Amino acid sequence: MIVRLNTILQSNFKGSKEELIPILQKVQEEMGFLPKEAMYNIAKFAGVPESKVYAVATFYAQFRFTPIGRNKIMVCRGTACHVRGAPRILDEMETQLKIKEGETTADMEYTLETVACIGACGLAPCVMVNKKVEAKLTPKKVVELFGGKGGKGGKGGKIEN
Amino acid sequence: MNSSAGKAGKGGKVVKLKINFDEITIKANQDWKELQSAKKPVILVGTATCGRSAGSLETLEALRHEIKLAGIDCEVIEVGCIGLCYAEPIVCITKPSQPVVCYGDINPAKAKDLVDNYIIGDDPVAAYALGTLGDGSINGIPRLVDTDVFKPQVRRVLKRCGSIDPTNLNHYIATDGYKGMNKALGMDSKGMIEEIKKSGLRGRGGAGFPTWKKWQFCNDAPGEQKYLICNADEGDPGAFMNRSLLEGDPHALVEGMIIAGKAIGATKGYIYCRAEYPLALERLDMAIEQAHSHGFMGKDIMGSGFSFDLKIKEGAGAFVCGEETALIASIEGERGMPRPRPPFPAISGLWGKPTIINNVDTLASVSLIFQNSAEWFAEYGSKDSKGTKNFALVGKVKRTGLVEVPLGITIREMIYGIGGGILNDKEFKAVQTGGPSGGCIPASLIDTPVDYDSLAQVGSIMGSGGMVVMDEDNCMVDVARYFLDFTQKESCGKCVPCRLGTKQMLDILDDITQGRGKPEDIDLLEEIGFSVKRGSLCGLGQTAPNPVLSTIRYFRNEYESHIVHKKCESKVCRDLISYSIDQEKCTGCRLCYSACPTNAITGDKKKPHSIIQYECIRCGMCLEKCPPKFNAVQCIPGQIITERS
Incomplete structure (x- = not known):
């Protein structure tokens, strides 16, 4: 999963703080939800603390942390x-x-x-x-x-x- | 004046552009004329989101299939929405040297009829027709502009929606598109802002702040880098003006943004559009790309020296991001929370730079003002509210849709003229404008003119243009609770009055609608409401109590009925209604008996049944199942109290 995540991150984004929301949107689009394991990698990639990734992800209604039905x-x-x-x-x-x-x-x-x-x-x-x-x-x-x-x-x- | 105004420079000098716009228009006009005067029939199918919801893609498929079967050379084009939601799917057909005939409610079967009778034959099937577009009529089909739904309307911002192919830039250019940008590129900031001032344009997002003033602040602010943001995060539930425009005429916004960028000296713009609008996002993407490839965007636009770039930012679902500072925080990758103002974004906004945030309709109006003139724009409207405005006329009206009216029109004209009156001829109770920030206007004020100041006077706001009509079956306490539930969930939690105030108000409204209301609750709601209004940090909290305060102001009796008599007269609040079975009418068919999820219905077969009230959860299944010919189950306001035996 981490390999897939890194491909998503590296092929679409530069890795700046500004991109945090688009990153979360893309990861969710590809994976269906935001897996716990992905959060740390997203944080590292965007150069922000993991707490920040959670802060943003939990704020917006669009993001989900559990898998979605078909x-x-x-x-x-x-x-x-x-x-x-x-x-x-x-x-x-x-x-x-x-x-x-x-x-x-x-x-x-x-x-x-x-x-x-x-x-x-x-x-x-x-x-x-x-x-x-x-x-x-x-x-x-x-x-x-x-x-x-x-x-x-x-x-x-x-x-x- | 700022250097970023480009080479167009100072003192109102007109600069000659290096790229000749006329050449571009000649090519576009050719394309457009070819389509208009084509030797073959042209079919337009409205496939914006509302059309698709009603099944227009199936209709499109059927039309293509029938045409192929018949072997006819015919052009089929997907267009945006002309705003007649009630009549979707909509199809328009033009035959050589005939007026455009617009048809409503075209399902695949009717599509086949149209191909058989009008494409192959010569009968324009008047029975399916809504009217003709433009001049001329055929077979007694009236001109659409003469019909009740269009007569009070003045379609300017929406004029292209539904009549051009939104993915074809030439269609836009041939209908005066980018003419405004071309004019603006030769003007200086001062002249441009002056033009907007003359037009009297006020922000279409709701609050109605004069657009020119906002631009002036930003233009006067020091700094090389400035930003322009379009707020397309149409978050008001019950409104879809922006979506329709973006889907049906995306270049209108792109052009308006280039013009606005030039006026305030911004070289970079963002469109913040909600992710729930996938088609609008797709169309915007395409429009920006087309503008780039034609040299309308990017470096040194048309050789004017002015550079401008646009980027789309997808919203992630937070209503508070309609607030300017929260929207900026969201673009910066933060939680969308507002901050205290001043400094206003016009002075210090995105990344700390001077930033202007305008609404989609405002920017589309800017395109129009420059394509025509300030005087032309101000022809319509009332004294302090100039121009036309889009509204989403929805709820309990016969003809729902997206309408554009001159400001100053009365609510009555909108509901009974354009909307055709109340659904099923029920009694009109109230109209809600301005979404969760607005208020409910009662039937007694139906002759209130629709403009910024008149609506504010009666305790509501114009808002971005949602207009939800309610009838006798809608409970105003429930409506107030609905909005409070929404704003409470959307409150970002930063300031106490909004975070806790809306929660307290919601709890009280829950009590009232669930039969636990106390007489002092109404005063308490008002007291908290005024505190939340005064004490909140941003527009969300400052306006959140409006739906409650306005319903208390006009419908106090409904609150009292809920609290004192424990009755919901409109039969909406579940805890304040009861179901019963008329012993005279019931035949004991047992349909309700088997449908009841809690086994609250008793009675022997073929004998009248009855409801055990303490077992009943008031889901209404029995009422739904009871055959209309018996009509034995009734819903009545108030609780029937029976003791457990």
């Missing part, structure tokens, strides 16, 4: 979505996946997160599944997304495994 579901909590029923969408997602917001299913299939706003407010409420936005959702449509009640990602579900 499918990432982000429920929009924007104002437009909220007034058009986003809380019920989140409830239904939690019921369907049997996990809470911020968690990943045991089989590493799904990670459920919320996001402040994905900017598709005209089509609220919406959810971002991987890179695709599902718009104008209802709890019923959420069930369909997973191919029927309890049929997590099963036949007929729109979310591909």
Whole structure:
């Protein structure tokens, strides 16, 4: 893993303090999350203390320290979505996946997160599944997304495994 | 005056540029005209994020497939968003010597109809049409500018969105693009700032600070190195004006930044854009590269002696980074925490150098002012708020979308004119402007003009342009709680009033919405709210209590109803509502019985059921499952208290 990390660092960055956030973004993009082991190497590479790397990484909502599921579901909590029923969408997602917001299913299939706003407010409420936005959702449509009640990602579900 | 104003120099002298802009435009115009007067049909498909959410990529795919099957020579171009979110996916078709017809709600099946009837045949399928773009109509399809949704609008900043290919620089140039930069390169800073002053442009990010004044401060600040930053970290939930513009017309921002850079003497610029906007980032990247390859950016732009470079910085998800000093800290690779001002960034900003931070819409307006004139820009607007402004009109309106209106238009015109009224003809309750920093304006003030000062007067702010409409089904206490929950989570924690004040306020709002509210809570909320406003370090804390204070001001009765009667009249707050089954209407079909997750429903098959209240978690599944023909489950405000037997 360290070899891979060093390749990511050396082929994309010069190693300055200014690059700390882009470095963390790139590492997360490549590895899916920020592994504990990577933090020390990032610190050394950027020339800052490890505490600084943690300080920055924990500040921003984008960074995560645990592995992510194969499918990432982000429920929009924007104002437009909220007034058009986003809380019920989140409830239904939690019921369907049997996990809470911020968690990943045991089989590493799904990670459920919320996001402040994905900017598709005209089509609220919406959810971002991987890179695709599902718009104008209802709890019923959420069930369909997973191919029927309890049929997590099963036949007929729109979310591909 | 600063030496960094370049060779354009002092005293308003006009410098002749070494590269002839006219030659570039001639080439671009040719390209553009060829497309406009093409012998073959041209199809535009809106594939910005909102279009894609509604399935425009599938529509695009279907169109391409049908055209290929029919063997027709036809141009298909992906464009940005024309702002009619409610009608996405949107497709526009031009046939030789016919007006552009704009269609809404085009799914793959309808796409096939369009190809069969209008591309192959000659019937423009009026049933799917929203209107025609530009002049001329066909088969009774009205001009789009004559329809209710467009009539009150003045589309200037957004004029290219949805009608040009955002990845084709020639389309931008042929529609007056980079004309403003060309003009600006021949002017000096003094003349440029004077032009912006004449236009009356105020910051479009929300606070409405006069743009020229900000520029003047930075221009007057000593120092060789200065920076220009565009704040494209559109963090307000419920707003997407910047995203649409960046996706549909990225060069408008790039040009505005070159002009602004020239005016303040900055040679380096940053665009701080949120990572949640992947398509906008992609388009910006491409636009910057194109500007470079045409000599509009880089060293000695067009031979004017002025050099300027742009870099994109991806935001990492922190609302507080919309605050200028926090944004600067983030670019420097730090935690995005604000610092006390003064010194203001215009004097000491990025890396301690004079820095200007402008919003996307502000900079796009700068392009327009230089492409046309200050007088032209100021044609619209009210006394102290000039020009037009983009709004994301969303929430409970029939026609949601991205609209551009002259400042001074009333809220009524926006909601009932452009928006077509409230969804399902329910009753309009309030409109929220300015996101988490703004306030809720009640129905009684629906004739308030939309400008910086009028909105401030009624206790809200213009903000960056989010306009979320709420109806009778929205609980204002819940809305206040929603915003406080947001700002409390986004508070960076540096100053005590914001860190602890928002937490205390949220706790009280939790109590109120969960039935534990006390009569003195309202006064306490106001007291803490005013303290947080006065004592916080940055704009986030100083405005965080606004949604609470404005809802208390206009909807005190809702707070009282929650606290005193333990009732949520809008039936939103779960702990203050109940479900019950009408014994007359229930047929005992058992649909609710099997849906209930807590087995709170009892009753024999084919006999009326009832709900055991103390087992009920008020998830509403029973209401959802009850067939509309029976309509036996009802949700009522207030708690039904029953004892455990």
